[in-house]
Each structure stands twice: as C-alpha cells, then as structure tokens.
Amino acid sequence: MAVLKSGINIFLRLNNTSLLKCKKPNFPRRYAAHFTYQPDSNYPVEGAKTKLNMYQAITNALDISLEKDPTAVIFGEDVAFGGVFRCTLGLQEKYGKDRVFNTPLCEQGIVGFGIGLAVAGATAISEIQFADYIFPAFDQLVNEAAKYRYRSGNEYDCGKLTVRAPCGAVGHGGHYHSQSPEAYFAHTPGLKVVMPRGPIKAKGLLLSCIQDEDPCIFLEPKVLYRTAEDEVPIGEYTIPLGQAEVVIPGKDITLIAWGTQVHVLSEVAKIAKEKHNISCEVIDLMTILPWDAQTIYKSVKKTGRVIIAHEAPLTCGFGAELASSIQEECFLNLEAPVRRVTGFDTPFPHILEPFYIPNKWRCLEAVIEIMKY
Numbered sequence: 223m224a225v226l227k228s229g230i231n232i233f234l235r236l237n238n239t240s241l242l243k244c245k246k247p248n249f250p251r252r253y254a255a256h257f258t259y260q261p262d263s264n265y266p267v268e269g270a271k272t273k274l275n276m277y278q279a280i281t282n283a284l285d286i287s288l289e290k291d292p293t294a295v296i297f298g299e300d301v302a303f304g305g306v307f308r309c310t311l312g313l314q315e316k317y318g319k320d321r322v323f324n325t326p327l328c329e330q331g332i333v334g335f336g337i338g339l340a341v342a343g344a345t346a347i348s349e350i351q352f353a354d355y356i357f358p359a360f361d362q363l364v365n366e367a368a369k370y371r372y373r374s375g376n377e378y379d380c381g382k383l384t385v386r387a388p389c390g391a392v393g394h395g396g397h398y399h400s401q402s403p404e405a406y407f408a409h410t411p412g413l414k415v416v417m418p419r420g421p422i423k424a425k426g427l428l429l430s431c432i433q434d435e436d437p438c439i440f441l442e443p444k445v446l447y448r449t450a451e452d453e454v455p456i457g458e459y460t461i462p463l464g465q466a467e468v469v470i471p472g473k474d475i476t477l478i479a480w481g482t483q484v485h486v487l488s489e490v491a492k493i494a495k496e497k498h499n500i501s502c503e504v505i506d507l508m509t510i511l512p513w514d515a516q517t518i519y520k521s522v523k524k525t526g527r528v529i530i531a532h533e534a535p536l537t538c539g540f541g542a543e544l545a546s547s548i549q550e551e552c553f554l555n556l557e558a559p560v561r562r563v564t565g566f567d568t569p570f571p572h573i574l575e576p577f578y579i580p581n582k583w584r585c586l587e588a589v590i591e592i593m594k595y
Contacts, residue, residue: 256391283432299327301323306351353389382432384437388441397569413511420446427440434463446482463509468517472504477585479504534565
C-alpha cells in the first residue's frame with residue numbers, strides 16, 4: 223500500500239497536482255491516451271478520399287469484402303448489432319443474418335467453426351471480442367489453422383480464415399482488456415500476424431488478410447478506433463503483408479514499433495530533433511509475422527543504433543526476436559547495444575497503467591542514453 227501511495231504521489235506531482243489540494247486523485251481524461259495521433263499521409267492509391275476513424279475504416283473493408291465475395295461471412299460475439307466497438311455496424315442489415323451473425327461465447331468454437339468454413343471454401347472472418355480472450359482458441363489457431371495446409375500435403379487449407387481481435391492499452395482496461403498477444407502467435411509457422419497504426423493501414427491490411435491464402439490474425443489497437451482519423455481512399459485497395467514502412471526518415475537512430483506505439487515513437491522523434499538535434503528514423507513494422515527484415519537491416523546499418531518499443535512485457539516479447547536478428551545481421555554496424563522499451567513483466571495493471579506503458583518520456587530517455595553510449 224505504501225508503494226501504491228508513493229506511485230500516485232509521484233504521478234500527481236509530475237502533472238502539477240497536489241494531494242493536499244484535492245480530496246481524491248482527479249486523473250484528466252487525456253491520460254486515457256499516452257500518445258498523440260500522427261495522421262497518415264502515405265496513400266496506397268490515388269482517387270477520392272473520405273475522413274474515417276479506424277473502426278469506420280475497418281467496417282468499410284468488411285463491407286467491401288462482403289459485397290465482392292458472396293462466400294464471405296462475418297461471425298463472433300455480438301457482431302450482429304455492430305460489436306462492442308461498432309466495427310460491424312449495419313452489415314447484418316445490409317447482407318442478411320446468414321452472412322453476419324452472432325455466435326455463442328466460445329472462442330474455441332468461433333475459430334474452429336471458421337476453420338471448417340474456410341476448408342469448405344468460404345471466406346471466414348471471425349471476431350474475438352477482446353484479444354485477451356483469444357487464448358481458449360489457442361489450440362485451434364496454432365495446432366489446427368496454422369498447420370492445416372502442411373499436414374495435408376497442400377491438399378487442403380484454411381487460408382481464407384481471418385481472425386480480428388481488439389488489443390492493447392485503452393486507458394482503463396485492466397489486465398483482462400489491455401494485453402498485446404502478438405508474440406505468442408509470431409512463434410507459429412503458418413500464421414500471419416498483422417497490426418495497423420491507423421485507418422488507412424487498417425483498411426488496406428485487413429483487405430489483404432481477408433484475401434490472403436494463409437490464416438491471418440488481425441490485431442486492432444482498440445485505443446485507435448476513435449482517436450485515429452485519416453482521409454481514407456474510398457475504393458478497394460490492399461497493402462502488401464510482410465512489408466514495413468519508414469514513417470519518418472532519419473540518420474542517427476532507428477526506432478521500431480507497431481500499432482499505437484508508432485505514434486509514441488513519432489512524437490519522440492520530433493522531440494529528439496527539436497530539443498536534442500537527434501535524427502530518428504521511425505519504422506512501422508505493420509506485419510509481425512512475417513516481418514520485413516530487409517527494411518529493418520537497411521535502416522540499422524545506416525544509423526548504427528536501434529530502439530524497439532512495444533506494449534507487451536519485455537521477456538519474450540517480439541522485440542526480443544528483432545533484437546536478436548539485428549545483432550546477428552548488423553553486429554559490425556552497431557554503435558550501441560540494441561535497446562528495448564516495453565511493458566513490464568507483470569500483469570497489465572489498472573490504476574498504475576501510466577507507469578506500465580512505454581510512453582514518450584521513457585522512450586526519449588532511451589534515445590538520449592543510447593546516443594551517449
């Protein structure tokens with residue numbers, strides 16, 4: 223209890239709030255987000271655009287898929303009325319109850335049903351209501367979906383299966399609604415694992431996943447559903463899986479992230495340039511499996527320094543795979559050890575979330591330290 227009170231005191235002092243002046247801690251709403259959204263200006267196609275937030279862009283991608291592919295179906299807990307985050311809003315009314323429908327609260331059943339649909343030739347798009355609840359379906363994903371093509375000698379496959387799942391910190395989710403499980407699935411050959419950073423990427427990457435010939439897990443940072451807005455191309459477009467994007471070019475240090483953390487590092491890059499004259503190259507991995515090694519290696523060989531940031535815990539997080547691979551490939555080019563800034567090796571906390579997430583100050587501190595190495 224003493225440690226908890228001390229932590230709250232430190233948090234309030236850092237934000238010019240005194241416990242002596244208020245009866246109870248008053249956390250402003252802005253602390254629900256530990257980042258400032260950086261709009262995406264890299265358009266994959268030309269043509270008309272419209273402003274969409276991320277959940278609307280996902281709905282648009284699902285709408286296009288259902289309209290284009292008569293075998294496509296969407297299913298999951300509560301998707302019929304739009305889902306918890308409204309990503310399937312209006313789709314049942316438009317396409318009917320036989321193509322957009324609710325399932326029982328059984329994640330293993332949802333994914334197992336999706337595998338069967340995909341093997342039978344349908345395009346199966348399932349939703350796990352929160353990524354934290356994907357674990358009952360772990361066996362179906364890593365032992366069945368991922369290996370179906372291999373164990374049948376390429377005679378059968380369930381490649382037309384896409385599993386969507388909201389993930390990551392949201393400001394008030396606690397340990398059952400804020401986890402980032404990408405590293406669990408990145409250990410599984412046969413799956414593809416994707417995480418977008420905003421509406422433009424969400425639409426294009428989701429359409430790529432739905433059309434891909436391998437089962438895909440599409441992780442959606444839930445805090446971005448409404449905070450992320452872009453001018454999104456209206457028509458159909460895809461973004462290649464397995465390709466990273468250099469979001470901000472730089473020459474002194476490479477900063478690697480995916481999902482929400484890309485916006486944290488983009489803000490860090492701006493502060494580092496303005497306050498410390500440090501030029502940071504920010505890379506959005508986008509596809510965790512398979513990840514774009516060549517783009518990463520090219521950047522690290524240029525800068526000689528690298529920081530990887532993710533919300534998941536440090537130990538065995540996907541940053542560990544990146545760090546190991548970079549060390550093997552770029553050892554003679556490195557000017558400092560590869561640095562990771564991540565969540566801690568604890569369950570995701572609730573009221574102590576501001577201390578857990580790798581915010582811009584923790585990441586900026588790492589940038590300054592690695593430049594002094």
